[in-house]
Amino acid sequence: MIPAPQSDSARLITPTMLVLGLVLATVPLWIARVGLYPYLGIEILIWSLYALAFNLVLGTAGLPSFGHGAYFGIGAYAFGLCQFNVVANLWACLAAAFAVAGLAGALVALFISHRRGIYYAFMTIAFGQIFWTVAIKSHKVTGGEDGLLKIARLPADFGFASFDLAGNVAFYYFVLIVFGIAVIALWRLVHSPYGRVIAAIKQSETRAAHLGYNVWLYKASIFVLSAAVSGFAGGLFAMAQLAAFPDVMSLHQSGYVVMMTLVGGGLVSFWGPVIGVFLFLIARDVIGAMTNAWMLYFGLLFIAVVLFRPEGVAGAIMAAWQNRSLNSMRQQGGTALRLLFGGGRWR
Amino acid sequence: MFDLLPHILNGLTLGLLFALIALGFMLIVGLMEQINLAHGSLFALGAYFAMQLMGPRPPFPADLAQSWLALPLGWRYAATLILAPAAVGLVGIAIEFCMRRTYGKDPLYGLLLTFGAAMVIEEMIRLTWGTRDYVLQVPQAVNGGFIFGDLIWSTYRFYAAGIAAAVIGLVWLLIEKTSFGATVKAGAHDSEIVRALGINLTRLRLLVFVFGTMLAAIAGIIVAPIWGIRPHMGVDAVIPAFLVIVLGGVGSFWGAVVAGLLVGLAVGLSGAYASEWSLLSMYVLLVAVVTFRARGLWGKKSVLEA
């Protein structure tokens, strides 16, 4: 297996993060030249954050949650409603998105955390459907299928200076900074003692329970955390779209985040979900511009991944790398690989 | 009270349909411990194939098509009930061949594979038949309505519920009362024993999977005249099917049937008295049951909860 240096999982910022951050920082300079556009960059970053949050539950804890779109959507509504009814402050409303989605997650966690496997999976679907229906029904609050419109990209006010985020480039940089901070926080989280207990529960709930851990509490807390960060991403998405709609909460859209996470390799790598989101959203944009049947091709690709590379793209890259240059890498200190994965195997 | 009775009756017929929709899904879950998310797409495919067979342009060579069209509607319908599921069974074989690679791994992979297959089948349907709607013709004898207790009832609905009950009964007999059923059940619980008995496990799994897909197709044909035929109908079917299985409990035949009836009653009664909640009622029912019962109504221990 990949010799992930112990130091990486102890680091606050890994080389991968640095390189990824630097590359992403230059995106607005060249994205139009490669035939894409800045808004796509914004959407990719937000979905990456959402997928990373989702992978806390699926990859880190091994809990099949198939209704996660609900929390993403709730975050978007919370952001908009905070802006309209409480205070039009970016920080307050992002905090609201985080908190309200976390609360919704906590409510659901109460019902599901003592369940496993297929029963857990379907309970998350059921709650996802309930939240989605309530969002469509409560049109006095949410605008129903018309959406909660006219959400503003609030300025980032630091007291001494305030940044206008209305433009796509400014907003891209804001999302990038937030994304960077969130990635560091999530990286620390999965490598903390808490994260290791979660990973132990993924291996065997029974064993973890025998070791004296309160399995229920760990399962519930990671779900709440995941829901809260998903909601935070949803708040950013409301700003990107200038509106919030119920559709992201549907089962269909919840399925997308599962697909992205798995195709990327979320089960074996911290960065898997990010790889998946990049692939999915760029493929959708490029293939979608050429054919209306892009889902057919993506479906076929997905089948191929499940059949031949069930560890996803991240797993495939790691395996390829491992065969070729395990030794040479060791001699070189594994820098190139670390740049790619930052000791991506955290398990 | 007399106002309530028709709604209970309606809920029960609806429940039988839900149980029929879930039947193929249940067999594959119960006997193979695999979740077939392509169930809905196969359900849709059954309806589309049937529509093609019953329509003005059957997929046969010209002379055969002539004599096919000359048959009375009832005969064609009866033949379609066999031919369309058989064709869907072929698709089932293809999926099972892919699925073999995931046996013995985390059941999540089977679920994902069939999710991908569902996407592909739905897109294929869209490319072949377009996004428009179709209607499945049915024989005059089961069409129309009849009057009972001052109300007009759909003949087809009772016919469909009757078929559902019959299919459920036959499947139960097949599993519980035949040697085939005994082998299948043994294979599901202990593949070692089946191998020791010299039974070809690969073929056994293929048989079970194909049987499950054909049941999906039959459900599609039976439900199509009520729901209509459109590409999205697969998604409309797979969610309730999955829900019924989880509610009834994995591995429990009668659990699924009872769950189907309960869901039907919940949807039917809430449709009449709290109509805006009728679709949510099945989810609320599930949450209420699974919150208190770890494995649904009568679920057995299974790798699907690992």
Add this chain to the structure above:
Amino acid sequence: MKQREISRRSVLQGSLMASALAGTASYFGPWKENRVWAQGAAKPIKLGLTCDASGQYGNSGQDDLRGIQMAIDEANAKGGVLGRKITWITADTETTPATGSRLAERFITREDCTILIGAVHSGVANAITQVAAKNGVIYLNTNSSAPSEAGENCSRIKFVWDGNGTNFSKASVANAVNSIGKNWMLLTNDYVWGHTTSAATKAQVEGAGGKIVDNLLVPQNTRDFTAYLLKIQQAKPDVVATAVGGDDIKALREQVAQLKLDGKPAWINNQQDWPDVWGSPDSLFGVFGTTWYHKLALPGVADFVKKWQATNKEGSIPVPGNVSYNGYMATRELLRAIERAGSTNNVKIIKELENLKVSATDRMQHFDAYMDPVTHQMQQTIYLARRNPKPADKTDLYEIISWTEPKAVADTDAQAKCKLVPYEQVPTVDS
């Protein structure tokens, strides 16, 4: 809604820094925020067509697209507009608002489209409107019939071309209360369009002296209507007015047809879109509204149908219906407005469209139509139809039973709800 209070000074500081950032970006790359489009001599005018190809309205979206393309082809055959060719790009908006937002961003910032056309679902239409408004890009909502589109969700850059739920209720209800009966039951899809449409129906029924005996809410994605049909039989109303849309109305139609419940009570279905009707012609029932029919006995209709068929031989729908018609009319009037304005400046085109008047002959409808400058909704003839007992051919499904002039069915409440921003606040766009 609270006013946002942002200190002016801090915004200035921030925007200085942001523009410094953006400035560097434009120095290095070709892309920059609020791009000023270069004024080329014979540069084509590029339209972004935001039409659903999948999802609930995939079928209607593609029919919309056929009408839009026809208008573009006609303009190009005449040498284009202002001597410039019209080009277009389309992609599937998937009946999903998030996809609508992204494609609108793509079409505007990446493909340099200066006008967007196409919508069926009001959520998708609103998502596109948000992006278009931010960039000052004109957007034609061709087929979303939610009353809110020309009410609280109206926009200076958006023009709505379909009749809405209120228009159809006004055309059908009062007459039916008098001729059929006073006891009405409502069947309402439980989302915004359903609720606003049923509210309009209720007001009309009560205004005409009728009474609503019950309002059954139908959740989205309902496939089995037996419980509702039983309930309706138990309540025995004179008329059932439905505001049920999408796949739900198709399932309802099939079930009503099967039971032959389409005679008594009488059914009033708000609006039926031709692509939905053509899919299952046998289950057409009740009285319903439309804005156009391909067998209207008016000059020009037959020619239009022939031209449409010539370019759409392969399609699954053999004749143009109201959806394709709306797409065609919206696009044609837009291109004419550009010609009249003599400019592709967005505000000049908007002003032309706001003063739009189209003669009945030109619209192929019974009455003259006009754009309401306050709500940006096209005010047009509303037709009521029912199933044709004596069809001339297999596409002849409707019997048109009445046509009402625009003034009589105007949505008078919308004007108070719609607030358009002043022209100065619309970012300038030119192509």
